[in-house]
Amino acid sequence: MSINDQHIILSPDASPQEILTSGVTAAAGPVKLACSFSVEDVVIIDLIQALQLPVGIFAIDTGRLNEETYEVADALIERYRLSIDWYFPRNGAMECLLQAKGPFSFRESLENRLECCRVRKVEPLSRALAGLSGWVTGMRREQSVTRAAVAAIELDQANNGIVKINPLLNWSSGQLWEYAEAQRLPVNRLHRQGYPSIGCAPCTRAVQPGENSRAGRWWWEDPNNKECGLHRR
Template identity: 70%
Template sequence: MHQDIPEIPANATPQEILQAGVAAAKGPVSLACSFSVEDVVIIDMAKELSLPIGVFALDTGRLHEEAYEVADAIMERYRIKIDWYYPRHEAVEKLLREKGTYSFRESLENRHECCHIRKVEPLGRALSGLGGWITGLRREQSVTRTGLAPIEIDTNNGGILKLNPLLEWTEAQVWEYAKARRIPTNRLHGQGYPSIGCAPCTRPVAPGEHPRGGRWWWENPEHKECGLHRR
């Protein structure tokens, strides 16, 4: 799919990035929702702008209970549906039989295998037929995200557009918006979880610790991606 990246002013707002990306995409656009505060902020913005975007979620089989609570709150508040995608059960069963329940902590290779089965492969199915997808990525979150652009061509997923409308926002700006709009938020954020992934791979961070310090805490910072956002 050949896509053209629209010109985005350096000081563009998240709302302007969303509007430009949705307008430029050659096909439907959906948000990949992990039920973080960033994702709910984007849903709220899209609804305010009456943008025709879908919402999908990847249920890895190891999500926190709080994720489902937020999902229900989002559907009730915004009157939207969430399209759920699950890993292939045969692949999960094979992984657990052959390597056990916590193989992802034994090596980076094993962790990438688990993430591929539970996240990357289902994402491929979720993006099939789309002209673009939206993420809640922010530049300050990780050293792996410094090279991102507000709107990109996603060469890993068929050349569709990838929209990162909150890229330049700080954590403080996200929460200022969330509180002003009184949007539903994940209870784990209030318990020391600035970044939330699968339950076995996420823990609270200490005061002053990097926001991504609770994700795959046994790995080096440059490895802390699951494969959904390969560079």
């Protein structure tokens, strides 16, 4: 493994276990998984537990999560005896946004949607990442065009250059579900109702046949804009 100013380079066929282990080693400090309770994140939690890696878990509650998402959180806590650090939008910022623009401003323009994501997700993420040397995500290249160039392990320049670890980067949806079913992992009930990617309830719908896995996120927008700001490049 070698490091340059952009990437930590692994073998192209490195397994999720190898990516996780190498990433935690490269971080050389505290590492946490950013958990949205997707099937990807549930699989990663199982891998972390199996490898006995010193990786914590945090979650961002935007105030608009589905009930099914909380059910997965409870199931994971019960199964693995997890401790999850929860982060929330700052009350003042949330109140100002709602009073100024109402509860559905995010549907009016890309700028308004990014503003909502910034208040509900990005600012809490900055607090969650404070003091960390690395973080783990469930991003996969197959998910969308916005994630095609992501590396398995990279230096996250948007977040003070900490190590960003994407262990499932090269896995297909088939590989993901094969693992989840073999391990009998608790998964979000919405996944089996046509929701491969689940975010805030008002911004997520089921996908149609032939659509990519993130087509149901902010479905009214151009596919090239479908990120919330958590994974800035």
